[in-house]
Amino acid sequence: MRDNLTDRVALVTGASAGIGEATAHALADAGANVVLLARREDRLLRIAEALESDHGVETLVIPTDVRDEDAVEAAFDQTVDEFGRVDVVVNNAGLGRGSDVESMTTTEYRQMMDTNVDGVFFISRAALPHLRETAGNLIFVGSFAGQYPRPFNPVYAASKWWVRGFAHSLEGQVGDADIGITVVNPSEVRTEFGSEDGESFEVRFEAGEVTEPEEIANAIRFAALQDDSTVSELDLYRRDKFTGW
Helix, strand or coil, X not given: CCCCCCCCEEEEECCCCHHHHHHHHHHHHCCCEEEEEECCHHHHHHHHHHHHHHHCCCEEEEECCCCCHHHHHHHHHHHHHHHCCCCEEEECCCCCCCCCCCCCCHHHHHHHHHHHHHHHHHHHHHHHHHHHXXXXXXXXXXXXXXXXXXXXXXXXXXXXXXXXXXXXXXXXXXXXXXXXXXXXXXXXXXXXXXXXXXXXXXHHCCCCCCECHHHHHHHHHHHHCCCCCCCCEEEECCCCCCCCC
């Protein structure tokens, strides 16, 4: 395990808020230069300024919709043009929409699957050639929903089961290429999650009631610091998650 990520380059998707923003700070605190991908450029620029000021690292802001495969490829090209390498990629961008299958619209279904499945695939495919060159780490933000049945939101759960299955199968495929693959599974995290359909988790829960983004970011940093080994899976559940089961 490395002591730091100095002179290494980390690319984070969904970096404009929540787990992505906290992860950018955690990796920058470890010394990494950080590439920020999300759709909201104004927020990315604000975060980049804070990273440079707080941690003394270099940053690169690339407004990107992970559902657009050409934009994803271009983001990696721009990263390599700027920094010459990619060492850590964090597949964090995700979307939760709707709940009941019978009432879910096709648009809601497509939005969620395009982000949580296609976007994860596009980022992973673009990342692998670069991570082969640096013996890097590819980290997926999964979910408690990808491990246990989720009756109130089966489509979101299915997308996260796909993430886990894809990540672990990819782990087997590229392990001999010296690429580390990690899945980090949170339970509820106090972020903007759920805002598309009403009240977000950061509004619904008070501080201390559920997991904070910084806790997940610290787990991602731990995975990113691995050198010869790989952390296959990390579960971060709030301590009362299984109470009453």
